[in-house]
């Protein structure tokens with residue numbers, strides 16, 4: 025018996041519904057690894073390229089060596105798992121103990137303003153995650169980095185193990201690292217309310233200190249201070265910033 029026209033139409037409609045709407049329900053959505061796979065190195069590389077285009081070059085960084093290194097250092101290896109999906113976003117991220125990994129643009133700006141040459145001896149006060157130290161090391165600097173929070177210092181030291189040109193220390197960076205001084209450059213990634221005199225003392229003639237200075241949680245100013253002679257420095261303001269405070273040993277709770 026030949027099928028009636030209405031039966032044929034119903035079959036056609038059912039087929040159409042399957043094609044249009046059925047494809048999602050046919051996928052094994054119960055498997056998150058297929059429906060929503062974890063990002064791989066290709067995804068991170070793409071996110072890093074976007075970060076460099078939008079937040080580094082797009083926000084005015086011009087130093088080609090800094091741009092190239094920011095496009096190479098795997099920032100996602102320096103952030104906690106809970107915020108991995110934001111590793112390449114242009115804002116600071118929590119790393120525990122009330123501390124942060126700085127915003128990518130600020131890392132690039134401070135690095136650019138250090139005016140590094142390969143082989144420069146650089147002191148970093150505030151290792152945090154170790155990301156800034158890795159950026160400095162990739163630029164060919166000899167890096168000395170000091171962190172006041174013990175567990176952060178320990179974790180960063182482990183992450184930075186692959187860099188023979190990075191020395192790490194747990195301690196109060198207000199006093200600098202006298203045995204390794206003088207430094208061609210010093211970067212301070214937490215804000216004191218005044219420039220620590222030991223850091224100025226440990227700056228070589230011609231050396232640059234990049235440091236945020238100001239009250240806790242309020243407007244702070246980023247400065248580049250250049251030592252012109254043993255008894256003369258010159259300061260240039262690089263604009264307003266907001267950093268976590270530079271702590272002293274007695275203020276640290278772990």
Ligand SMILES: C[S@@+](CC[C@H](N)C(=O)[O-])C[C@H]1O[C@@H](n2cnc3c(N)ncnc32)[C@H](O)[C@@H]1O
Nearest residue numbers: 125150151152153155156171172197214270271
């Ligand atoms: C904004 S975070 C630094 C981010 C870090 N440079 C990075 O790449 O992740 C500031 C860091 O400075 C540390 N810090 C604060 N006061 C310090 C001090 N007196 N000496 C050394 N580190 C200090 C904090 O514990 C914190 O880890």
